[in-house]
Amino acid sequence: MSHPRRPRLPLASGRLWTGVMIALFAAHAAAQGVIKGDPAKAQQIVTQVCAACHAADGNSPSPANPSLAGQHPEYLYKQLRNFKPQNGKPAERNNGVMAGMVASLSDDDMKNLAAYYAGQKPKPRSAKDAALVKQGEAIYRGGIMAKGVAACASCHAPNGAGMPAQFPRLAAQHADYTAGQLKAFRSGQRANDPASMMRTIAAKMSDQEIAAVSEYIAGLR
Numbered sequence: 001m002s003h004p005r006r007p008r009l010p011l012a013s014g015r016l017w018t019g020v021m022i023a024l025f026a027a028h029a030a031a032q033g034v035i036k037g038d039p040a041k042a043q044q045i046v047t048q049v050c051a052a053c054h055a056a057d058g059n060s061p062s063p064a065n066p067s068l069a070g071q072h073p074e075y076l077y078k079q080l081r082n083f084k085p086q087n088g089k090p091a092e093r094n095n096g097v098m099a100g101m102v103a104s105l106s107d108d109d110m111k112n113l114a115a116y117y118a119g120q121k122p123k124p125r126s127a128k129d130a131a132l133v134k135q136g137e138a139i140y141r142g143g144i145m146a147k148g149v150a151a152c153a154s155c156h157a158p159n160g161a162g163m164p165a166q167f168p169r170l171a172a173q174h175a176d177y178t179a180g181q182l183k184a185f186r187s188g189q190r191a192n193d194p195a196s197m198m199r200t201i202a203a204k205m206s207d208q209e210i211a212a213v214s215e216y217i218a219g220l221r
């Protein structure tokens with residue numbers, strides 16, 4: 001990025017709110033426990049199934065499919081569980097493609113796959129549109145004060161690495177995927193975020209703001 005890094009805007013109320021959310025979610029994450037999978041045991045499923053869309057190294061070449069490389073194992077495991085209907089309840093994250101993929105996976109398979117993709121090295125990507133990146137950086141680092149949108153950096157970290165185990169990594173994700181998820185949170189089509197954290201934020205964002213922050217995130221490293 002050519003422009004200099006600015007210090008974070010003082011967003012006192014946003015920080016307080018975020019602090020409350022983090023405390024709430026930390027309790028939730030502690031209840032979930034730390035994921036211990038064996039990446040070697042995931043190799044066969046990766047090669048035969050997942051690699052076609054997410055690549056064997058987790059750096060998906062197509063913007064239609066998210067990159068998984070370096071994502072926190074707890075988040076990956078949670079998403080795999082959420083794609084699958086559990087105990088007679090509908091899937092918490094509704095996606096036709098991934099529903100088919102997880103249907104035959106056991107709980108151990110999911111843990112092993114989560115460990116495998118968490119252990120892959122994310123490849124940096126470059127943002128393309130400089131004007132969007134500038135607006136996106138302001139949103140990512142400072143939020144949108146007039147609308148009460150909290151800074152993304154406060155939960156997903158300034159460099160987009162996230163915070164294990166609570167907040168997923170976003171850096172170097174395809175902009176199309178990030179924008180698609182923000183719109184899905186906004187419409188409520190994706191509703192598996194604890195305490196509605198992402199639905200509350202996305203509900204206040206315009207298409208233009210979503211495009212800008214997604215472009216900035218693609219270039220984060």
Ligand code: HEC
Binds near residue numbers: 050
């Ligand atoms: C036919 C293509 C395809 C295959 C094969 C596939 N996926 Fe996916 N995967 C997707 C798409 C598309 C999404 C985005 C779903 C959405 O928009 O909610 C996704 C999402 C995910 C996510 C959520 C990522 C995030 O950042 O939230 C995980 C985890 C995942 N896939 C793991 C796997 C694993 C493990 C396998 C192998 C068992 C697999 N996928 C096979 C297409 C595929």
Ligand code: HEC
Binds near residue numbers: 018140153156168
């Ligand atoms: C209060 C904490 C918090 C803040 C602030 C926050 N997020 Fe999130 N975000 C989360 C949590 C928690 C999840 C994981 C939801 C789940 O478990 O499925 C998430 C998930 C996401 C995802 C889905 C990732 C994936 O791989 O599918 C995207 C995209 C995202 N956030 C973007 C943003 C953006 C952009 C902002 C700023 C405008 C932001 N977030 C601000 C907590 C936060």
